[in-house]
Amino acid sequence: MTNDAPPARTYHFAAAFGAGALLTLMVLCNGTLAQFGSLFFASWVPHLTGTVAALLILLLLRPKRAAKARPPLWAYLGGVSGGVTVMLTSATMNTVLALSGTIALGLAGQVVFSLIADMRGLFGLPQRTPLGRDYMALALILAGSLILIFFGGRP
Amino acid sequence: MIWFASLAFLAGVLVSLSRQINGRLALSTSAMESAFWNHLVGLGFVTVAALLFGGLFAGTPTAAPWWAYLGGPIGVIFIAAGSWLIARIGAAQTAMLIIAGQMISGVVLDIIMGAPGNPWARCMGVALILAGMWVGQGQKR
Numbered sequence: 602m603t604n605d606a607p608p609a610r611t612y613h614f615a616a617a618f619g620a621g622a623l624l625t626l627m628v629l630c631n632g633t634l635a636q637f638g639s640l641f642f643a644s645w646v647p648h649l650t651g652t653v654a655a656l657l658i659l660l661l662l663r664p665k666r667a668a669k670a671r672p673p674l675w676a677y678l679g680g681v682s683g684g685v686t687v688m689l690t691s692a693t694m695n696t697v698l699a700l701s702g703t704i705a706l707g708l709a710g711q712v713v714f715s716l717i718a719d720m721r722g723l724f725g726l727p728q729r730t731p732l733g734r735d736y737m738a739l740a741l742i743l744a745g746s747l748i749l750i751f752f753g754g755r756p
Numbered sequence: 757m758i759w760f761a762s763l764a765f766l767a768g769v770l771v772s773l774s775r776q777i778n779g780r781l782a783l784s785t786s787a788m789e790s791a792f793w794n795h796l797v798g799l800g801f802v803t804v805a806a807l808l809f810g811g812l813f814a815g816t817p818t819a820a821p822w823w824a825y826l827g828g829p830i831g832v833i834f835i836a837a838g839s840w841l842i843a844r845i846g847a848a849q850t851a852m853l854i855i856a857g858q859m860i861s862g863v864v865l866d867i868i869m870g871a872p873g874n875p876w877a878r879c880m881g882v883a884l885i886l887a888g889m890w891v892g893q894g895q896k897r
Contacts, residue, residue, distance in 0.1 A: 621855060
């Protein structure tokens with residue numbers, strides 16, 4: 602039996618990159634809402650419409666549950682962590698850090714914590730040790746992002 | 757300054773924490789179910805916070821363009837994709853590629869919408885990000 606399907610990595614790679622592009626669109630939508638309504642409104646509306654959209658998709662597709670065992674209760678609380686993020690970034694955006702500083706430090710926080718989580722296999726996710734290439738890739742992507750954040754945008 | 761900087765850093769930690777928690781939920785359920793719970797629990801949280809602090813409907817929200825209301829469904833796909841990916845390529849790779857996609861699409865969108873910016877810095881930044889993705893992609897596990 603031969604397996605001539607393209608390596609799964611390429612597919613994952615494209616999906617993650619596409620997810621990043623979706624994030625940009627989401628930020629644009631929610632940021633535009635915040636120009637007209639309150640910061641709470643700009644976070645409340647997407648959570649409301651998102652809940653409805655996810656429910657509709659679930660009812661339409663009825664995806665199978667991956668495991669019979671019940672997930673731990675804390676696994677349902679990802680939304681709280683996301684909700685606090687919105688408040689923190691809204692607060693720091695209006696300090697000396699401004700939007701660019703907030704984004705840059707946020708990227709650093711994501712990267713550092715993700716690396717620790719991977720090395721330790723936190724939260725019941727697979728453990729994996731980053732290789733030299735991973736750190737190299739990380740350094741290049743962060744350097745490029747920082748240049749875009751501090752020099753590429755509005756002067 | 758240090759105080760605000762640590763808050764902004766913490767926000768990044770929380771983004772990645774949220775992705776890991778949702779990823780764990782998706783391991784037992786499905787990526788779409790994790791996106792549903794993420795939004796429902798987040799909705800409850802923001803509603804309580806808005807009730808405590810007030811001013812949810814301040815301003816002129818009805819004046820916003822219709823497409824600004826599409827952030828929710830886009831977010832659902834985004835969260836589901838993150839939950840699906842993190843169990844397959846790990847937290848660091850997922851974060852890295854999402855950052856790359858976000859930055860490059862941000863540049864493209866800025867150019868389309870005619871936002872002012874430095875073309876040299878943009879080229880340099882995008883080139884570094886692409887180089888990083890190329891380096892990260894070339895490995896075998």
